[in-house]
Amino acid sequence: MQAVIEGGCLCGAVRFSLNNEFAKFYLCHCSQCRKITGSSNAANLFTAPQNIEWLSGQASMKRFDYPGRGFTTVFCTECGSGLPFLSKSGKALIVPAGSLNDEPNIAPQANIFWAERAAWLEPGVSAEHFDGFPT
16 A cells, blocks of 8 residues: 555646545435535545645635535536545545545445435446446
């Protein structure tokens, strides 16, 4: 396992590195995470706020705070990819697992907001698997 890992957005405008020291890894199925990812869930890692070095592109980042539930996301203004952000409390850096170029030090520990999961999630997981597009 690498001690320092890198990540960034899809277009490469935003890049960062951090110590591979994550305390939590949750798959969130809340309706806000499903909307913002356009998928069944968000995959978020939690680490110390100071555990990041921005390598490039901070000017290409935008933060969106959703009213009510305390939901936040940060994304690249060029390609829309989710990026690490400081929690509203300031106690954690939340890192979208898909933004990493390398494997994190931990596996997912819990599915949270399970009651809000998409009805099609479980049938989708048990559907036929392909290594690429089906032919």
